[in-house]
Amino acid sequence: MRSYTNTMLHVPTHEEFVRMPVVPLVYALWILDAMIVGYVTVFFVLNVRFVFTSYRRIRYELLAEIVRPALSSEHDAFLPLVSLLVPAYNEEVTIVESLKSQLHLRYPAYEIIICNDGSKDRTIEVLLEAFRFDPIAFERTGAIETARVRKMWECRSKLPGGVRRMVLIDKENGGKADALNAAANVAEGAFVTSMDADSLLVPDALLLAVRKVLEAPTDIIAVGVQVGLTNGSVVKNGKVEQLRLPTSLIGKFQIVEYMRSFGKGRTALSEDNAVLILSGVFALIKRTALFEVGGFLTRHVRSKVCIEYCSEGAHTVCEDMEIVVRLHRWLLDKRIRGRIICLPFAIAWTEAPENYRDLGKQRARWYRGLWEVIVYHRAILFRSQYRQIGLFAMPYQIIFEALAPPIECIGYLLLVLTAIFGALSPAALFAFLGLAMAMNFCLSTWSILLCTFSASNLRSVHESASLVAYPRAKDTIVLVLVGLLSNLGYRQYLVFWQLRGLYDFLKGNKGWDKFGRKGFVIAPSPSNGPLPGGAK
Numbered sequence: 001m002r003s004y005t006n007t008m009l010h011v012p013t014h015e016e017f018v019r020m021p022v023v024p025l026v027y028a029l030w031i032l033d034a035m036i037v038g039y040v041t042v043f044f045v046l047n048v049r050f051v052f053t054s055y056r057r058i059r060y061e062l063l064a065e066i067v068r069p070a071l072s073s074e075h076d077a078f079l080p081l082v083s084l085l086v087p088a089y090n091e092e093v094t095i096v097e098s099l100k101s102q103l104h105l106r107y108p109a110y111e112i113i114i115c116n117d118g119s120k121d122r123t124i125e126v127l128l129e130a131f132r133f134d135p136i137a138f139e140r141t142g143a144i145e146t147a148r149v150r151k152m153w154e155c156r157s158k159l160p161g162g163v164r165r166m167v168l169i170d171k172e173n174g175g176k177a178d179a180l181n182a183a184a185n186v187a188e189g190a191f192v193t194s195m196d197a198d199s200l201l202v203p204d205a206l207l208l209a210v211r212k213v214l215e216a217p218t219d220i221i222a223v224g225v226q227v228g229l230t231n232g233s234v235v236k237n238g239k240v241e242q243l244r245l246p247t248s249l250i251g252k253f254q255i256v257e258y259m260r261s262f263g264k265g266r267t268a269l270s271e272d273n274a275v276l277i278l279s280g281v282f283a284l285i286k287r288t289a290l291f292e293v294g295g296f297l298t299r300h301v302r303s304k305v306c307i308e309y310c311s312e313g314a315h316t317v318c319e320d321m322e323i324v325v326r327l328h329r330w331l332l333d334k335r336i337r338g339r340i341i342c343l344p345f346a347i348a349w350t351e352a353p354e355n356y357r358d359l360g361k362q363r364a365r366w367y368r369g370l371w372e373v374i375v376y377h378r379a380i381l382f383r384s385q386y387r388q389i390g391l392f393a394m395p396y397q398i399i400f401e402a403l404a405p406p407i408e409c410i411g412y413l414l415l416v417l418t419a420i421f422g423a424l425s426p427a428a429l430f431a432f433l434g435l436a437m438a439m440n441f442c443l444s445t446w447s448i449l450l451c452t453f454s455a456s457n458l459r460s461v462h463e464s465a466s467l468v469a470y471p472r473a474k475d476t477i478v479l480v481l482v483g484l485l486s487n488l489g490y491r492q493y494l495v496f497w498q499l500r501g502l503y504d505f506l507k508g509n510k511g512w513d514k515f516g517r518k519g520f521v522i523a524p525s526p527s528n529g530p531l532p533g534g535a536k
Helices: 002-008 014-019 024-067 095-103 123-130 176-186 205-215 249-270 287-292 304-310 320-335 356-376 384-402 402-423 426-458 473-485 490-507
Strands: 081-089 110-117 133-135 148-154 163-171 191-195 220-229 234-236 239-242 282-286 339-350
Touching: 024 249, 024 339, 024 426, 081 095, 081 176, 081 473, 095 110, 095 123, 095 234, 110 123, 110 176, 123 163, 133 239, 163 176, 163 490, 176 191, 176 287, 176 320, 191 287, 191 320, 205 220, 205 282, 205 339, 220 249, 220 320, 249 339, 249 426, 249 473, 282 287, 282 320, 287 320, 304 320, 304 384, 320 339, 320 356, 320 384, 356 384, 356 490, 384 402, 426 473
Parallel strands: 081 110, 081 191, 110 163, 220 339
Antiparallel strands: 133 148, 148 163, 191 282, 220 282, 234 239
């Protein structure tokens, strides 16, 4: 009896465990490992195609800019009026410097509509101190429902040449999308911009964006751009005067990410009319189309299209993606010709979070917003009537963006289990990890080269014929090394916060989690004089 008991309770040694016959669990691990390898390989192959597609588009755009610079049409009287919509919430640190860049845009006819979205800091006071605004009656040209508007001012002083007017709206808090709708309601331009109050625009930003509209005036519905990061750079008079890498590693990580997202991803998807997000930092949208689809999605909106597509009272923290998907869906439903494109030029610049907690909260919010948009527009998935959007763009977002963090976590767990049960040799495990890192490193490096080397070769010809032209070759080398280093800890950190964003989505959390701004590094300029527009 004792012998029998000892046999039943016997725990195999490591050597005995290794010699045990292959069990179904090991077969299952092999299959799952193979699926992960297949997933990573398909992602890599698709992105290699994106790299080549982006290269062709970037080369074409740079050559077009050299042959006929956008600035050559600066005085064209037939260019459409553009309304810059500037939503502001707790932006006292950056709002004035951002407006400086907007007041110095080289475009013949545009207006600036600033909407303070119930800020809790001194945003309104800072604006009223910096510019001479006079109160005016609130009048709107659009009918998008918003939170209550409290007051409205207009800058009556002399404005720079192309600025037709500058208006300031103060309203109750309703979120960025609500502030954009309130600004759109008083806008008069044929095109409006979705942008951030802390963004800086290059002087020919509107000329570059509108040029694409003029190439196909009946087709282009919206134009997005590449976004650069000002962290570490020096800003003077609302312009990035000296482009530098940030000193912090977290800042460099984000620069590489932005290059991958814009230089490689969105530029390529734009070629297939399959881009689903135009950065909220800056995007140009046809005003009539914006009103047709009901404006940006908020709980206040009551338009038929918003209710039909997203349900009444729906809102999201990812309004820049939602409005693009809704525009695509509306165009395909109505069988209207229309394209939404993304330019590779770094036309808009913004400040990225400089500490890991703020970065994590930002990425959790973005990831939560991605799931919100997917759920709202799930009806277009795998339906032929939605063509490239329903058959490719949305499935790609689900498989390789929305599901990527959980799949990556499962992959790490499988590696641990595979090692414990000896399903693969240590050499095979390290080979798999090396392959995954090599693929990611290649995509990062190619994206960096697209955005820097292409720009550097043409920088001396014309300032705008560049993407992100860091002045030293050393900067490019540093970014390449950072792209390699991002595999070790940084990616895993972002995955953790994205999973937290998924948890918040499942809980129904709609909070914004806005991070604090450090403000731009301002270059000393003793001869600046007063601000444009009669600023004090």
